[in-house]
Amino acid sequence: MNSESFLQYRDGQLYMESISLNSIAEQVETPFYCYSAAAIKARIGDCKSAFESIGATIHYAVKANSNLAVLRLMAEAGLGADIVSEGELARALKAGIPPQDIIFSGVGKRTSELLAALDAGIFQFNLESIPELERLADLCESRGRTANVSIRINPEVDAATHRHITTAVRGSKFGIPFSQLELALERIVRSDSLRLHGLAVHLGSQIVTLEPYEKACRRLREWVIELRDKGYPITHLDLGGGFGIDYGDGRCLAYGAVAAVIDRELRNLGVAIAVEPGRSLVATAGVLVSEVVYRKEVEPVPFLILDAGMNDLLRPALYQASHQLLTLKQSDEAREICNVVGPICESSDSFLQQASLPRVNSGERVALLQAGAYGAVMASGYNSRDVIPEVMITGDQYGLIRRRISHRDLMEYENFA
Structure with a gap:
């Protein structure tokens, strides 16, 4: 709408x-x-109709608009949150989004931010580097805590959007390269304080074609099967967001179309799915x-x-x-x-x-x-x-x-x- x-x-x-x-x-x-408010609620309704029909959970990307009144609408609709800072964590919690519905993304999580999220009891950390993984493991061990984690993997899929909002190509600061994936997974499964959920990807922002999602889902399916064969328990896939809206040129991406791709490419894989829309909701x-x-x-x-x-x-x-x-x-x-x-x-x-x-x-x-x-x-x-x-x-x-x-x-x- x-x-x-x-x-x-x-x-x-x-x-x-x-x-x-x-x-x-x-x-x-x-x-x-x-x-x-009515426009935001209508977009939330469209989003829930599309993604909840395939069993996916929805986590609003707070960075798109973090006003507490906007976040309250997300909380009232039962959406979770995707955050990238301690400030966004505080805002999401104050607006009424439960910590068990919050995913912490971002490439530079500071020690204080990791501790704040651990203390809050959030659902999942999306880890974006080996050093970040090591730091979270050390903090958990020192605090006697356990954290749910997924590895944000760089799928090397070019979403053909503006270079400032492309995040999944080779050389991007975002995500762990595939060559380091097994090293990260092995470190997690050896840890008593990190609980492996699965993999996370985010292709970019303002994406208006389905092809990047098709490519990413196919690669994820192959990786999940391969990693399970090697003994890694992959149970969760976070597919990010990036769903483009019409800025006046007639190009946009419908929630239903993305949900259909996810359902087709990942059906019967036995994983929980999360998506993180931001711009498209507000x-x-x-x-x-x-x-x-x-x-x-x-x-x-x-x-x-x-x-x-x-x-x-x-x-x-x-x-x-x-x-x-x-x-x-x-x-x-x-x-x-x-x-x-x-x-x-x-x-x-x-x-x-x-x-x-x-x-x-x-x-x-x-x-x-x-x-x-x-x-x-x-x-x-x-x-x-x-x-x-x-x-x-x-x-x-x-x-x-x-x-x-x-x-x-x-x-x-x-x-x-």
């Missing part, structure tokens, strides 16, 4: 659910993020609301300079990503070609180049769509700007789920002699 189902023009105004975004902007200074449910500070008339095309910048939404600068734009006030103006940029002193602070839009003037407001994932969580105070607020809409009500963190607030954390 697309965010557009919850984002419609009514009486010339852009509404999310039952509230006009302009009415919120009158109360909450732009720029701000705004999410539809991206289409969010928008970034901004105001045009200036309309700058230059050749060859005018600039619309927004009050939102790359510090608020980093994806276009970091990934060359494109977000669709709608005006908050419906317009009958003839379309024109323009550039949409932010105020940051960086040439990469650009949202849309050569975009076809109705004429937009200074003081008018716009919404950048598909901004519910990797938006607010990547925001910063660069250029000593405020960290902008987040709003959640539920029906005809809205609430501030993160207040604005002003540049004055940020200075309170600093000191000088």
